[in-house]
Amino acid sequence: MGDAAMSALTPILILAVALLAVFFEASFDAPRRWLGAQVDLLPGLMVYVSLSSNLLMVLAFALVSGFALDSLSANPPGATVLPLLVLGALMQRFRHLLLSGEIYAQWLLGLGASAGVPLCTVLLLMALGGAPLVSWGSVWQWLVMAAVGSVLTPLYFLVFDQLRWMFGYRPVQETSFRPDREIARGRN
């Protein structure tokens, strides 16, 4: 999962998925009807990006997905970008300490990210003088966002690792045959 494994396709794929995730959140209202809250797919995706890519990819993801989400929302532009940037940069900085291959760790990181990003966004909006609709019901929405985000994060790892394996460069398989160790058989 290191930088070397990244092909040129991976950044394009990740940014396309970011835009599709934002489009999904705006177009498909089923989670809001069933659970009372729209799910946020971006924090979990940011966990995957920050643990599998370099800092530039993290920045690109935060800027593209954050500005895209804010463009379809009443948030001021940048309100989602900053929490995503902070989350991504912190995880990228300390990724050598995180057991990113473990499903439990992915779940826990997804939970923290999906709970932290909406909270930071609302606090940022309030600090900027906005009046977002926050009540006791928001606690339920926050729990739904965190729970769904935590379940989805290991799935992102599973799906994207599989896609990278399918479309990425693969290491050349070395054969055990070595010409210098060949035993020449002959009559002389």
Place this chain on the structure above:
Amino acid sequence: MLKKAPYIALGVAVLLALIALKLPNRAAAQFKLAVGSLFLPLFGVVSSSQHLMSKAGDTFVSRADLVDQNEQLRHENQELKFQSMRSAELERENGRLRQQLGFLRQSPWKLLPAHVIARDPANWWRQVWIDRGRRDGLRADRPVLAADGLVGRLAEVAETRSRVVLLGDPACRVPALVPEIRELGVVSSGGNALDSSLLTLGYLSKSDQLKAGQLVVTSGLSTLFPSGIHIGHIVDVHAVDFGLYFEARVKLLVNLNSLEEVWVMLP
């Protein structure tokens, strides 16, 4: 220097986000409309596929169902014709009386149908996007209705789409009237993030005459909403600020969670 490059990039990204946050309202709206236009092809694809699916679904409706529906619609149509005749007569009478009193003649509503194409992805706003914009003659702050009553108002208008602030959003406050007792108030967000159907009607004085089930309509005491648009029914009344004034909970007539088609009132 190369080692520092990612941190410089991080600084630039944070700076960009901060600049975007501090943009003036007009520039921020234009920036958001420009970025949001990235999604126009996707909205188009979804809208066409929904249209195709509904067309495909139409081919499977049985003839008996269609005949039943047709019969029902014919009855409804006749009823509406009678009501329309009566309304036209009342309107003429109203016009004559207004003329005698020297009042301005009220112009009939001009409505433009629109489809809801997206919702605000954030849980802390109540807004939707519709598929009509400046090209269709829309301007900001026009009222938006559904068949049952008021939905909200236009907040932002782009060339081909517009953002509607729904009732219940902190940015949508409507001067209202309880016609039964001629009591004025202001309908604002109910403050409940989970239930979008309950709003607050504030600044009321006649608590003893307010009863559950009374109709609430727009009062016309604002330049944005004309009078007489249905909003909802009163659920209950309670005192605020040690009985200084009263607030009522209002149940909306329109189900904002299942909005698909709305009507924008044109000037």
